[in-house]
């Protein structure tokens with residue numbers, strides 16, 4: 001990161017007030033009567049109602065539009081285990097994105113423990129306060145056990161964004177990028193660098209969408225995960241490939257797609273050079289990608305490259321998913337976010353990239369034109385069509401798959417327009 005951007009970021013976080021989020025009131029609190037309604041004695045009435053029927057918390061409190069972003073700081077972006085407190089800027093950032101893109105109130109919670117059981121117990125005890133829980137930056141393999149237990153124990157959507165948000169956006173982007181390169185997911189040879197939360201979930205979703213497991217080579221710090229390798233956890237085992245490839249150089253040679261969900265600068269130019277014609281490279285590690293777009297483009301000119309960052313074309317980042325997916329799930333009081341809802345989000349995102357780009361998006365990126373192609377495989381986060389398209393698709397999929405507990409709000413399009421602010 002340039003010195004200029006580093007200082008600008010520190011200033012952004014410190015000024016004019018520390019942090020990125022605050023709380024606002026939704027009811028008047030000026031007069032003695034206002035206070036008798038907001039607090040004692042009036043507040044007793046909604047308390048009594050909720051004690052009789054827990055669902056009334058959706059009517060009388062902010063629960064239904066409130067998502068907790070919860071982390072233990074064990075896999076903060078690609079920076080590693082920075083601990084709970086140091087993860088707070090990222091978690092506040094996710095809360096900012098929930099509000100900015102989907103009108104969802106969100107609060108960050110950092111739980112200071114590396115123990116999965118303690119983390120699960122803590123989150124379970126506070127879960128009912130919220131309409132949904134977005135787990136964030138929790139490292140594999142604990143993240144899998146944590147999410148599974150919390151889904152089982154909580155009655156609200158629990159969604160590990162680094163797994164499913166990333167998988168949804170990656171799948172939408174990859175389907176589009178392969179099509180532009182004249183390839184099909186069913187035939188593509190995919191090298192996935194990283195075997196953690198994001199990588200495992202991405203490969204699982206790609207397989208469910210048609211990618212062939214035997215065409216996937218997954219790597220961790222020790223190299224290719226091959227059949228018979230010792231000391232491989234059961235999640236990585238799912239992608240053990242019966243191959244004699246061992247290194248990244250072996251695995252990427254001839255591959256159609258490289259998906260990086262690992263760390264900075266790990267894909268070398270000579271490796272990129274050895275990929276098949278018209279390759280797709282998703283260097284999604286944050287903040288520093290597996291290869292910089294400048295270096296990748298200088299190495300060969302027939303590739304499509306995406307990163308997780310806002311400052312290059314093709315931002316493949318879960319920001320394109322979680323605000324809108326939660327919006328749809330919250331609006332029908334879904335009990336969870338299931339496969340049907342995830343696939344609906346993939347389709348909506350992938351389809352939207354093929355439509356003409358609105359002028360305000362072009363203005364935000366100071367571009368004259370943009371259309372479906374190598375430099376535009378996926379919509380931009382600023383695209384105000386994302387909220388109606390994704391939220392509606394996800395909410396409808398929740399209804400159709402039987403996990404919704406409420407109908408769509410009346411005139412949903414107008415409601416979403418209000419939520420977009």
Ligand SMILES: NC(=O)C1=CN([C@@H]2O[C@H](COP(=O)(O)OP(=O)(O)OC[C@H]3O[C@@H](n4cnc5c(N)ncnc54)[C@H](OP(=O)(O)O)[C@@H]3O)[C@@H](O)[C@H]2O)C=CC1
Pocket residue numbers: 074075076077078079137138139140161162163166193194195196197198199219220221222260261262263266284285286287307308316317318319
């Ligand atoms: N663009 C986006 O939307 C998103 C991007 N990401 C990025 O993906 C990365 C991983 O995040 P997440 O899955 O949550 O973290 P995890 O800690 O769960 O997984 C990290 C994985 O990366 C592997 N890895 C790390 N360094 C290397 C290396 N030098 N060589 C090979 N493999 C390596 C680890 O290997 P091992 O198992 O051996 O330790 C592990 O499998 C981060 O950089 C993060 O920023 C994550 C979510 C969303």
Ligand SMILES: CC(=O)C(=O)O
Pocket residue numbers: 076077078137161162285286308317318319
């Ligand atoms: C984008 C994101 O969630 C990550 O890099 O962890």
Ligand SMILES: [Mg+2]
Pocket residue numbers: 077136137161162
């Ligand atoms: Mg994350």
